[in-house]
Amino acid sequence: MNGDRAVAYAVKQAKVDVISAYPITPQTIIVESLAEYVNNGELDAAYIPVESEHSALSAAVGASLAGARVFTATSSQGLAFMWEILWIAAGLRTTIVMAMGNRALSPNINIHCSHDDAYAARDTGWMQFFAENVQEAYDLTLMAFRISEDHRVLFPSIVNLDGFILTHAAEGLRVLEDRDVDEFLPPKKPVNAIDPERPMTYGALDLIDWYMEHRKFQFEAFESTRPVIKEVFEEYGEFTGRSYSPVKTFNTEGAEVVLVALGSSAGTLRHASRELAAEGKKLGVVSLTQYRPFPVDEIRRALSEASVVGVLDRSLSFGSPAPQLFADIASALYSAKRRPLLFSAVYGLGGRDFTPQHARELFSFAQEVLRKGEAPQRSIWIGLREG
Amino acid sequence: MSTGVIRSLKEIPKEEFFAPGHRLCAGCGATQVIRFALKAVPGPKVVVNATGCVEVSTTVFPYTSWGVPWVHVAFENAPAVASGIEAAFKVLERKQGVRRPKIIVLAGDGGTFDIGFQALSGALERGHDFMFICYDNEAYMNTGIQRSGATPKGAHTTTSPAGRVIPGKLERKKNLVEIAIAHGVRYAATMNPAYPVDMYNKIAKAASFQGPTVLHYYSPCPTGWYFDPSRSIEVARLAVQTRIWPLYEYEDGRYRITVPVKEPKPIEDYFKLQGRFRHLLEPENRWLLEEIKREVEENWNRLVKLSQISQ
Numbered sequence: 001m002n003g004d005r006a007v008a009y010a011v012k013q014a015k016v017d018v019i020s021a022y023p024i025t026p027q028t029i030i031v032e033s034l035a036e037y038v039n040n041g042e043l044d045a046a047y048i049p050v051e052s053e054h055s056a057l058s059a060a061v062g063a064s065l066a067g068a069r070v071f072t073a074t075s076s077q078g079l080a081f082m083w084e085i086l087w088i089a090a091g092l093r094t095t096i097v098m099a100m101g102n103r104a105l106s107p108n109i110n111i112h113c114s115h116d117d118a119y120a121a122r123d124t125g126w127m128q129f130f131a132e133n134v135q136e137a138y139d140l141t142l143m144a145f146r147i148s149e150d151h152r153v154l155f156p157s158i159v160n161l162d163g164f165i166l167t168h169a170a171e172g173l174r175v176l177e178d179r180d181v182d183e184f185l186p187p188k189k190p191v192n193a194i195d196p197e198r199p200m201t202y203g204a205l206d207l208i209d210w211y212m213e214h215r216k217f218q219f220e221a222f223e224s225t226r227p228v229i230k231e232v233f234e235e236y237g238e239f240t241g242r243s244y245s246p247v248k249t250f251n252t253e254g255a256e257v258v259l260v261a262l263g264s265s266a267g268t269l270r271h272a273s274r275e276l277a278a279e280g281k282k283l284g285v286v287s288l289t290q291y292r293p294f295p296v297d298e299i300r301r302a303l304s305e306a307s308v309v310g311v312l313d314r315s316l317s318f319g320s321p322a323p324q325l326f327a328d329i330a331s332a333l334y335s336a337k338r339r340p341l342l343f344s345a346v347y348g349l350g351g352r353d354f355t356p357q358h359a360r361e362l363f364s365f366a367q368e369v370l371r372k373g374e375a376p377q378r379s380i381w382i383g384l385r386e387g
Numbered sequence: 388m389s390t391g392v393i394r395s396l397k398e399i400p401k402e403e404f405f406a407p408g409h410r411l412c413a414g415c416g417a418t419q420v421i422r423f424a425l426k427a428v429p430g431p432k433v434v435v436n437a438t439g440c441v442e443v444s445t446t447v448f449p450y451t452s453w454g455v456p457w458v459h460v461a462f463e464n465a466p467a468v469a470s471g472i473e474a475a476f477k478v479l480e481r482k483q484g485v486r487r488p489k490i491i492v493l494a495g496d497g498g499t500f501d502i503g504f505q506a507l508s509g510a511l512e513r514g515h516d517f518m519f520i521c522y523d524n525e526a527y528m529n530t531g532i533q534r535s536g537a538t539p540k541g542a543h544t545t546t547s548p549a550g551r552v553i554p555g556k557l558e559r560k561k562n563l564v565e566i567a568i569a570h571g572v573r574y575a576a577t578m579n580p581a582y583p584v585d586m587y588n589k590i591a592k593a594a595s596f597q598g599p600t601v602l603h604y605y606s607p608c609p610t611g612w613y614f615d616p617s618r619s620i621e622v623a624r625l626a627v628q629t630r631i632w633p634l635y636e637y638e639d640g641r642y643r644i645t646v647p648v649k650e651p652k653p654i655e656d657y658f659k660l661q662g663r664f665r666h667l668l669e670p671e672n673r674w675l676l677e678e679i680k681r682e683v684e685e686n687w688n689r690l691v692k693l694s695q696i697s698q
Contacts, residue, residue, distance in 0.1 A: 017479065020470075044478070046474035048471065048474050051506070051508065052506075055470070058461070058468045059467045059470045061468060061471060062460070062468035062470065066472045067479055068478060085461060196433065199456045201451040201453055201456075202456075202459065204446035204459070205442065205446050207447070
């Protein structure tokens with residue numbers, strides 16, 4: 001099954017009530033599959049074929065407030081179009097789960113993978129998870145519903161899966177039995193849902209006298225999602241034998257060089273790490289399953305023993321000192337007692353291949369940094385055309 | 388709770404679902420359509436409100452005027468939000484036996500004719516069960532009187548000022564009812580606060596349909612039209628009596644003028660009451676006044692013909 005179909009299958013098993021759907025490559029297979037489930041009677045849900053991504057998320061907000069379990073999906077330009085509503089979906093404490101087939105933003109128009117869209121959503125108050133393979137896309141989708149709808153959470157979630165690399169890649173998939181999903185994910189118990197018997201005002205005007213306090217409440221509530229995410233990850237692990245944690249480490253013990261990445265490239269890094277290990281070289285690999293809230297403590301634990309850390313970003317932040325993941329990691333490590341040398345690498349933009357050879361180049365570069373005792377101030381670029 | 392046709396104001400239910408103390412301007416027309424809608428739509432209901440005058444003036448945290456569930460998400464998407472609420476309640480009714488409320492969408496002319504146009508079109512096309520009410524004050528009043536696609540020809544606004552070269556807005560107002568009809572809605576109508584019984588009955592009738600209905604309400608705005616707040620209803624009545632704002636309805640293919648105007652009053656009577664139109668009475672703008680008069684007459688004749696041939 002490919003990543004898109006795996007997500008759709010998880011959504012079907014989650015017995016969502018409402019799907020709002022607008023097509024965009026590379027997530028389109030998700031909403032197509034869901035339309036088939038609904039129209040064939042395999043899923044009892046309302047399917048709203050909205051006229052834009054802006055309306056996709058707007059309808060999802062309305063449905064979630066009405067008490068429904070809601071799913072939508074998007075990519076790239078679609079995410080950019082719904083960006084205004086991302087903030088509102090989070091601030092109104094909806095429990096929407098959205099799959100994002102990560103894709104580069106225009107111009108020039110490109111349908112392949114970058115992480116521009118995930119990064120564009122980073123400050124909006126959505127939880128974000130990154131899948132490294134099709135299995136994780138399936139698992140994280142199920143967990144996202146459980147986490148979002150937990151009464152200690154009540155925030156929407158994005159499940160990121162790399163465009164084409166995962167959305168369209170066929171891999172073996174272990175699915176849960178429907179009854180097991182039912183047990184893991186009981187029907188949503190809405191909080192403060194729209195109810196004419198108990199009228200409430202949602203989305204009021206909030207000015208100088210209260211807005212700041214409300215933002216503080218929201219900030220703290222978002223912070224308090226951290227233990228719940230961990231708890232659900234662990235429970236899912238006990239349930240399925242596939243354990244999850246906010247940050248994944250591989251061969252980091254005793255490794256002077258560690259590379260950090262989001263999404264499918266972590267697998268490529270691990271492959272290179274295994275090869276290097278066979279040659280007696282140590283490359284640690286760290287990847288983030290949980291991107292928002294950013295796993296600060298886990299990142300400190302995972303990286304503070306290293307001497308050199310290279311952070312891979314599949315995006316750019318024009319005019320910034322470094323791209324987005326690097327900035328988060330640098331910020332998380334700044335107050336750590338022991339700080340490794342940090343460097344930034346830009347790779348894979350617009351679907352440019354990232355190969356084990358590239359991972360080896362990064363490893364060599366990191367060893368150079370280690371030898372010099374100094375990291376470059378600017379990002380290095382991996383995989384550019386020659387000449 | 389009410390159903391069916393009323394003949395006089397006395398028959399309008401006394402129970403209120405919209406509390407006083409809101410911050411809307413004196414003489415604002417919007418409150419009347421809100422109060423009437425909440426009375427004329429029977430049973431449980433939910434209001435979805437686009438950003439605009441009503442939204443900012445009735446829900447200043449920690450206060451609210453709304454005695455029914457009220458949802459505001461953003462400016463351009465109220466019909467999309469309503470689509471989600473409607474779809475959710477349909478499913479939850481089937482799965483959990485939740486009672487399905489009637490959804491009323493309330494948007495100003497900016498949220499209807501301009502920025503909200505796409506979301507409205509999409510929701511009408513999909514056929515969601517909701518009532519769309521546009522309270523049309525013919526410009527962006529909440530941001531300070533800027534022209535919209537609903538601003539009538541000739542009107543002065545802060546972005547279509549009556550200048551020495553360009554005397555106000557030169558473009559025509561979009562025709563919302565026709566746009567709704569083009570989407571295949573079963574019921575669409577115009578309303579005006581000077582004709583409250585007509586308005587009440589149209590809202591009640593719209594509520595009796597399954598699927599989308601569109602009500603276009605003339606919402607006088609003393610602040611943006613530059614007239615004394617005590618004259619709101621007078622201005623509104625003149626809009627009908629000059630045939631500028633024909634009161635009519637469309638129901639399953641049939642047009643009907645609900646308030647016939649046999650002897651129309653001069654358009655100048657309507658214009659001279661409002662600062663936004665006063666420049667049209669100057670000799671140099673005579674051409675524009677004549678153009679407006681011709682268009683008003685054409686529109687009226689069109690409606691008369693449509694109501695005759697569709698019977």
